Amino acid sequence: MIITYYGLQFLKIQQGDLTIAYNPTSKKSASKAKPPHFGADIALVSLNHPDFNGIENLSHGGKNPFVVSGPGEYERRGISVRGYTTKSHYGGEEERINTLYTLEALGIKLCFAGAIDVVPDDEIVQEAALNADIFFVPIGDKDVFSPERAYAFASSLEPKIIIPIHYAPGGENSLRKFLKEAGEEKVKPLEKFIVKKSDLDGKEGEVVVLEAQ
Numbered sequence: 001m002i003i004t005y006y007g008l009q010f011l012k013i014q015q016g017d018l019t020i021a022y023n024p025t026s027k028k029s030a031s032k033a034k035p036p037h038f039g040a041d042i043a044l045v046s047l048n049h050p051d052f053n054g055i056e057n058l059s060h061g062g063k064n065p066f067v068v069s070g071p072g073e074y075e076r077r078g079i080s081v082r083g084y085t086t087k088s089h090y091g092g093e094e095e096r097i098n099t100l101y102t103l104e105a106l107g108i109k110l111c112f113a114g115a116i117d118v119v120p121d122d123e124i125v126q127e128a129a130l131n132a133d134i135f136f137v138p139i140g141d142k143d144v145f146s147p148e149r150a151y152a153f154a155s156s157l158e159p160k161i162i163i164p165i166h167y168a169p170g171g172e173n174s175l176r177k178f179l180k181e182a183g184e185e186k187v188k189p190l191e192k193f194i195v196k197k198s199d200l201d202g203k204e205g206e207v208v209v210l211e212a213q
Contacts, residue, residue, distance in 0.1 A: 001013060001014070001015050001105060001106055001108060001194070001195050001196065002014040002015075002192055002193070002194050003134075003163070003192065003193040003194075003195070003210065004191075004192050004193075004210070004213060005163075005165060005210035005211070005212055005213065006025065006033065006035065006036055006212060006213055007025065007031065007033035007212040007213075008023065008025050008029070008031055008033060008051050008052070008165075008166055009022065009023035009046070009051070009052060009112075009114070009115070009136075009138060009165050009166050010022070010023055010024050010025045010033075010035065010036075010054075011023070011112075011136065011165070012038065012040075013105070013110070015105050015106055018041050018042075018077055018079070018105075019038070019039065019040045019041050019042075019063070020040065020041065020042045020043075020044070020079070020103070020105075021038075021040040021042070021043045021044070021058050021065065022043075022044045022046075022101075022112055022136075023044065023045060023046055023047075023051070023052040023112075023114070024040075024043060024045075024052070024053070024054035024055065024057050024058055025050075025051060025052070025054050025057075026050040026051070026052075026053055026054030026056070026057070027054065027056070027057070028050040028054075029050040029051045029054070030050070030051075031051060033212070035054050035057050036057065036213070037057045037058075037060055038057075038058065038060050038061075039058065039059060039060035039061040039062065039063030039064075039065075040058040040063060040065040041063060041065060041066065041076065041077055042065055042066050042068065042076050042077070042079060042081070043055055043058050043065035043066070043067045043068065044068050044069075044081065044083075044099075044101050044103075044112065045067065045068070045069040045099075046098055046099045046100070046101065046112065046114030046115055047088055047090055047096060047097070047098045047099070047114060047115045048069070049090060049091055049115070051090075051091075051115075052114075052115065053069075055067055068081055068083065068101070069099075070083060070097070070099055071083040071084060071085045071097075071099055079103055079104070079105055080103065080104060081101060081102070081103045082101070082102050082103070082128065083099040083100070083101050084099065084100045084101075084102075084120070084124045084127075084128045085097055085098075085099065085124075086098045086099070086100045086113075086114065086116055086118065086120045086124065087116075087117070087118040087120075088114070088115045088116060088117055088118070088143075088144075089117055089118075089143065090115040090117065090143040090144065091143060098114045098115050098116055099114055100112065100113055100114055100116065100120060100124065100128055100129065101114070102128050102129070102132065106196065106197060107197040108133045108134065108195070108196075108197055108200070109131075109132050109133045109134070110132065110133065110134050110136070111128065111129050111132035111134070111135045111136065111157075111159070112136045113129075113135070113136060113137050113138060113153075113154075114138075115138065115143065115144055115166075116138065116144060116145065117143060117144050117145060119153055125157065129157045130157050130158065131157070131158055131159065132157065132159045132160075133159065133160050133161065133197075133200050134159060134160065134161045134162075134163060134195075135154050135157055135159035135161070135162050135163070136163050136164075136165050137150045137151075137153065137154040137162060137163070137164055137165070138150065138164075138165055138166035138167075139151075139164040139165070139166060139167050139174050139175065139177075139178045140164075140166055140167035140173075140174025140175065140178075144166055146177075147164075147174050147175075147177035147178035147181060148177065148181055150164065150178060151178055151181035151182055152181070154205075155182070155205050158204070158205065159205065160200045160203035160204065160205070160206065161195075161200065161203060161205075161206050161207075161208050162182070162205055162206070162207050162208070163193070163207075163208050163209075163210060164178050164207070164209065165210075175209065178207075179207065179209070182205075182207045184207045187207055187208070187209050188209070189209040189210065189211035190208065190209065190210055190211065191210075191211055191213065192210070193208055193210055
């Protein structure tokens, strides 16, 4: 499995010829990040906002994504996805539905918190997020968790790997705070995270930082 990060919460997960995109940044986003354009088989959108709903960037090379954009159970090309309702105030004061997603690929359980700013109900935490292999948590925007809250929440779930997102571009201070909370200030950012199931043996809350491409 190859995981690549493009800023905000935009991720690409590749497994052989299968490509999954998570929270693709739209061209209408106020972010300075220029969203990449590639073909995806599956696209997950946690919240309907230009920072996360750039589905138009995911059709290329004959691929058009199967779009998952809310709570429920889905299956595509052998990948099972489940979305859980959580709360967010992203982009304003009004409470909105944010979807926390889990999926499993190559025996690796991935959990994406989305634009979360409220700790989910215990039932959701226990069923969805607890003991994920890789947990993606937002850390650096006024509309999501602060770095301190983000690490406290992520580490409480006891994942094997924690990957902070939503800190770039321009969010280096948030990343420093997050790494300080984790006691891992010397972590070197990776261009891509290449991982297989056996690599996760013995891991407990290890922080992996991805450099925005």
